[in-house]
Amino acid sequence: MFIVPFVVRLFGCGEVIVDIIVCIKQIYDLGQITVDTATKHPITEGAARKISDFDKNALEEAVRIKEKHGGNVFALIGGTKEAAKEALAMGTDEAFIYSADTDSLGTATILAGIIHKIKYDLILCGEASIDEFSFQIGPRLAEALGIPVLTYARKMELKDTEIIVERNLENRYEVAKARLPALVTVTKEINEPRIPTLLQILGASKKRITEISLEKPEAGVENLSITAIEMKRKEVILNDIEELAKIIMSEKS
Amino acid sequence: MIFTFSEDYETALEILAKGREIADSLRLELAAISIGKHDDIEDTYIFCGADKVYSIDSELHADIVVDCLCSLINQYKPELLLIGGTRLGKEVAPRIAQKFGVGCATDCVDFSLEKGEFIVKRFVLGGRFIATQRFLRKPQIVTVPPRRFGKKLDTARTGKIIKTTLKPAQSRVQVLEKKDKTSQMLRIEEADIIVSGGRGFKKKEDLKLVESLAKVLGGAVGCSRSVAADLKWLPEEHWVGLSGHKVKPKLYIAIGISGQVQHIAGIRDSKTIIAINNDPNAPIFKSCDYGIVGDLYEIVPKLTEILQ
Numbered sequence: 001m002f003i004v005p006f007v008v009r010l011f012g013c014g015e016v017i018v019d020i021i022v023c024i025k026q027i028y029d030l031g032q033i034t035v036d037t038a039t040k041h042p043i044t045e046g047a048a049r050k051i052s053d054f055d056k057n058a059l060e061e062a063v064r065i066k067e068k069h070g071g072n073v074f075a076l077i078g079g080t081k082e083a084a085k086e087a088l089a090m091g092t093d094e095a096f097i098y099s100a101d102t103d104s105l106g107t108a109t110i111l112a113g114i115i116h117k118i119k120y121d122l123i124l125c126g127e128a129s130i131d132e133f134s135f136q137i138g139p140r141l142a143e144a145l146g147i148p149v150l151t152y153a154r155k156m157e158l159k160d161t162e163i164i165v166e167r168n169l170e171n172r173y174e175v176a177k178a179r180l181p182a183l184v185t186v187t188k189e190i191n192e193p194r195i196p197t198l199l200q201i202l203g204a205s206k207k208r209i210t211e212i213s214l215e216k217p218e219a220g221v222e223n224l225s226i227t228a229i230e231m232k233r234k235e236v237i238l239n240d241i242e243e244l245a246k247i248i249m250s251e252k253s
Numbered sequence: 254m255i256f257t258f259s260e261d262y263e264t265a266l267e268i269l270a271k272g273r274e275i276a277d278s279l280r281l282e283l284a285a286i287s288i289g290k291h292d293d294i295e296d297t298y299i300f301c302g303a304d305k306v307y308s309i310d311s312e313l314h315a316d317i318v319v320d321c322l323c324s325l326i327n328q329y330k331p332e333l334l335l336i337g338g339t340r341l342g343k344e345v346a347p348r349i350a351q352k353f354g355v356g357c358a359t360d361c362v363d364f365s366l367e368k369g370e371f372i373v374k375r376f377v378l379g380g381r382f383i384a385t386q387r388f389l390r391k392p393q394i395v396t397v398p399p400r401r402f403g404k405k406l407d408t409a410r411t412g413k414i415i416k417t418t419l420k421p422a423q424s425r426v427q428v429l430e431k432k433d434k435t436s437q438m439l440r441i442e443e444a445d446i447i448v449s450g451g452r453g454f455k456k457k458e459d460l461k462l463v464e465s466l467a468k469v470l471g472g473a474v475g476c477s478r479s480v481a482a483d484l485k486w487l488p489e490e491h492w493v494g495l496s497g498h499k500v501k502p503k504l505y506i507a508i509g510i511s512g513q514v515q516h517i518a519g520i521r522d523s524k525t526i527i528a529i530n531n532d533p534n535a536p537i538f539k540s541c542d543y544g545i546v547g548d549l550y551e552i553v554p555k556l557t558e559i560l561q
């Protein structure tokens with residue numbers, strides 16, 4: 001009974017079946033965050049929450065690999081059931097949710113702790129979360145798990161027991177490969193995430209969401225403050241092009 | 254000791270200048286790490302601020318950089334690492350931080366010392382907010398965006414070049430192919446004047462209007478993410494904003510750009526911002542010095558003609 005899938009996995013028709021974990025962060029819709037006029041601190045009350053943009057690309061890519069090769073997609077979500085439901089509707093098989101308010105060191109440590117207990121071949125992350133935009137978790141997690149990391153993927157392909165990606169670097173694209181298990185961080189350009197159908201949304205309610213509770217891990221940095229950046233601009237509206245040209249000439253020199 | 258590393262030559266010199274300031278205030282030694290195959294850049298590192306240069310002759314790859322830097326950290330126990338915030342830098346910095354179980358702050362735009370403690374600032378929440386952070390453990394690891402700080406050259410400076418015999422472990426990632434991005438490398442961060450186009454342009458050919466205006470003003474062409482990433486009308490080096498290039502020209506002209514927070518995050522340090530947009534309620538008018546409401550197809554050709 002147990003031997004069959006194992007054999008299929010290794011030798012089955014040149015096909016590979018992989019189990020993929022996608023790391024997802026639920027964030028506040030940045031456009032809905034307001035500023036406290038007195039303290040200049042962000043106010044998140046009332047702001048809608050959503051899955052961070054590039055994490056949707058990671059999820060989409062995982063589901064496409066599953067559709068092509070088989071296997072399972074697990075979502076590991078820093079966030080609520082709402083995010084889990086959205087991930088499940090997009091094609092995730094099972095979701096794990098947790099919440100912890102910590103920094104990149106803490107988050108990577110938590111994720112590594114959970115992932116240690118799951119069987120996987122491939123882990124996908126977004127290149128960055130759009131609120132923190134720190135590009136840290138993917139590389140940190142790979143390091144914590146001791147697996148190779150391929151960052152900034154704009155294309156990826158599974159071949160036997162290897163993952164081949166095209167990376168988007170400053171001056172060039174680089175095609176690189178690593179042996180599974182490996183971690184890949186994806187860019188926005190890798191795909192266009194699907195919008196689940198009503199049927200898929202309804203179907204998602206039958207899938208399993210596991211809540212994980214954790215102790216707060218140690219952090220490496222501490223926020224002393226987060227304050228709105230004030231733009232002091234003149235905001236002068238001009239009426240004619242001549243006037244605009246004059247201003248450009250004087251600003252130019 | 255303070256370590257600096259960047260595989261990008263210019264960035265390496267910029268972070269040395271910043272590193273020198275911090276090293277002087279804290280009375281620490283400043284060491285530049287040079288990894289790769291290149292001739293005689295070590296002297297310049299010393300002229301730009303390094304007391305020591307540890308030079309490692311090796312292939313340049315993330316796995317190797319992590320391995321080399323970790324060995325040197327174990328050996329010399331630096332307090333602080335300044336790493337150039339290129340894509341390679343932003344991969345290796347958090348990896349090293351995770352190995353040592355410490356924090357890391359990427360894309361730091363400001364540094365200060367308060368009572369001898371190292372304080373950094375970075376943009377968060379779409380670039381509308383700035384976070385002030387401190388480290389809870391050492392080594393403290395930061396990445397610094399390219400072109401954020403100036404370099405300082407003093408050819409009278411002296412220092413020591415140490416060729417290390419480190420033998421880094423083999424990379425687990427194998428590079429199969431490198432495809433250079435075709436366009437001539439534009440360094441939009443260095444432009445004094447930038448004229449940028451957004452989705453207000455109806456077709457790719459219409460961007461000629463941006464080009465001619467930029468040409469008349471002797472400036473560079475920029476664009477919003479929509480134009481570079483979604484429509485692919487211009488290559489990425491023109492892309493301005495939070496996820497593109499952060500620019501600080503004397504004059505920034507935004508044409509047919511709505512002015513979403515992520516675009517503004519990239520132009521915040523411009524001296525003067527001018528906006529041309531046909532929607533009087535476009536958010537760009539709240540983030541500009543001078544604005545004109547109207548059809549770009551009418552305004553831009555006329556403006557270019559007058560300026561000519």
Ligand SMILES: Cc1cc2nc3c(=O)[nH]c(=O)nc-3n(C[C@H](O)[C@H](O)[C@H](O)COP(=O)(O)OP(=O)(O)OC[C@H]3O[C@@H](n4cnc5c(N)ncnc54)[C@H](O)[C@@H]3O)c2cc1C
Nearest residue numbers: 451452453477478494495496497509510511515531532549
């Ligand atoms: C994580 C993340 C990172 C991002 N990073 C960036 C980034 O780095 N850079 C960036 O630019 N964006 C970025 N964005 C996208 C950003 O939110 C906006 O979607 C984008 O900037 C919009 O581009 P635009 O202004 O060209 O297009 P639009 O928002 O569609 O604006 C077009 C404007 O043109 C005007 N217009 C239309 N016709 C005319 C006409 N005939 N004459 C004059 N005006 C006209 C319209 O009134 C409108 O204001 C990011 C988004 C996310 C989520």
Ligand SMILES: Nc1ncnc2c1ncn2[C@@H]1O[C@H](COP(=O)(O)O)[C@@H](O)[C@H]1O
Nearest residue numbers: 023024078125126128129134135136137
């Ligand atoms: N709290 C979290 N829970 C799960 N995944 C996360 C979390 N934070 C970040 N990630 C993943 O790590 C990527 C990079 O995030 P960051 O390092 O914050 O820019 C994101 O795109 C996610 O894939």
